[in-house]
Amino acid sequence: MIVIALITAVVWIYLLTARGDFWRALDFDTSVIESPNNTWPSVIAVVPARNEAGVVAHSLRSILVQDYRGSFGVILVDDNSDDGTSEVAQWAAIGVNREDCLSVIRGRHLPKGWTGKLWALNQGVEAASQTEPTYYWFSDADIVYTPDTLRTMVLRADKNNLSAVSLMARLRCQSFAERMLIPAFIFFFQMLYPFRWVNQAGSRTAAAAGGCILVRRAALADIGGLMAIRDALIDDCTLAAHLKRNTGRIWIGLTHRAESIRAYDRLNDIRRMVARSAYAQLRYSPTLLLCTLVGMVIVYVTPPAVALASTPPARYVAIFAWTAMALAFVPTLRFYKASWLWSALLPVIALCYAAFTLDSAAQHVAGRGGLWKGRVQAPRDV
Known part of the structure; x- marks a missing residue:
């Protein structure tokens, strides 16, 4: 014994x-100092959504009202929803007078060899690439942001010449099941992928939080685009690994700027998410x-x-x-x-x-x- x-x-x-x-939870997205000489590269947000009518309006509104000073647009890819996700998204844009910034794409049939989310993201990237933005902002349809989120991510990426910046959105922690299991989910994730190691250029540890990733378009193209990871279930960390091997420069951190509003009211809900x-x-x-x-x-x-x-x-x-x-x-x-x-x-x-x-x-x-x-x-x- x-x-x-x-x-x-x-x-x-x-x-x-x-x-x-990892256990100290110190890697936060504290504000990056902004100077008068900051340039503002173009960004296209890509939001994959499959049956997200209950949350997508809140998420899209927070994305559309970002106080970003550069060229910015949003593409929502409706991944064969049957609950009116597209219509809810369009009404959300009208509600904040930003319907001109939102494009809604009806997703094509899922081909063999692709996971659903990556296929939806790929269709959004194809549409966004026509305008050649500097960055893609991949965001889940259940994440709500403060208005300065995109600006601070771009500042961090530009200042440090990063291929990707990812924020670990705060998951909802209200029900008994959430209070019991959600903090541990983040604890285990940081134990597996210590953020300090992820953020070091010389370390082989790579990770990202799929709910919110800012990706440099050129870096994504250099690894072969999303086609290179098309069958990955753990798409965020797989993407981060490819980007870091290619450039050595990615960043992930905790944040108070991004929160998930998806509810996991029962233990079984969290079981399905983990399983x-x-x-x-x-x-x-x-x-x-x-x-x-x-x-x-x-x-x-x-x-x-x-x-x-x-x-x-x-x-x-x-x-x-x-x-x-x-x-x-x-x-x-x-x-x-x-x-x-x-x-x-x-x-x-x-x-x-x-x-x-x-x-x-x-x-x-x-x-x-x-x-x-x-x-x-x-x-x-x-």
Whole structure:
């Protein structure tokens, strides 16, 4: 027991001291200083939307009223919706007197070899490329922005010659399920992709948050466009990896400027969101799945189990590991204005995510991998 407790303690010491300070949640999109000599390159926002009538109006309004001083337009790609998404989008533009800035494209049939979102984005890029903008702004249809979001992203990209700038939008955290599981989702993401490492040119770590990515058009063309990642379920991180390998310069950060208004009121809603791509993250490998599940049990479940069931000195070492785990979670909870008491329950939360990951593998085996909005997108044979 003492050996097991020492292993978990060493793991948490490593995570706290040698993994890019991911747990401190310090990488924010603080304002970039603007000078009188700033030029304002052209930007086209591309918004893929499939049955998003309930949220797209709020999102589009926040995009259309950006206080950006350069040439700016918005293309919404209606990905075969049957709930009136296009009509809602057009009325939203009329409501803020910006209908001249919005173009709505009816998406074509999904071809073999493409995931739905990337196919929709590609159609938007094809339309936008006719005006040769400097940047594409890829935005999900459920993200709402403050008016200065685009301006600060462009300033950061131009000042640092970045290929992409991505903001980790704050997910909704209101229901019990959201308060329990959403902060941990961000915590685990930052653990997997420490933002400080992503933002270092010499690091191989690459990631992006698909809800909000500003991409330099020339950089996207250099990697072969979205065609190069057309079958990726984890499209954001795959795109980031391609861009970083090509240029070495991308950036991701937390933000208060972008918020998702998509509700995950039930645990099952979050399960579906995670299960959609968790097994793809593991490259559809049963070996990686087993290692991941065993690793999550050792790292998260073992400390409280040993602390509650063993005797000194193993108990004291396990309490240290459990305390380190809880303290590491607190900054993310603070970011989401969630109770710090959830930090002690991180082992239970981790078990939920382990179950979601196992469910993702089961869905893949059953031929339902990547199921999202009624459409299966993950290949059965990989």
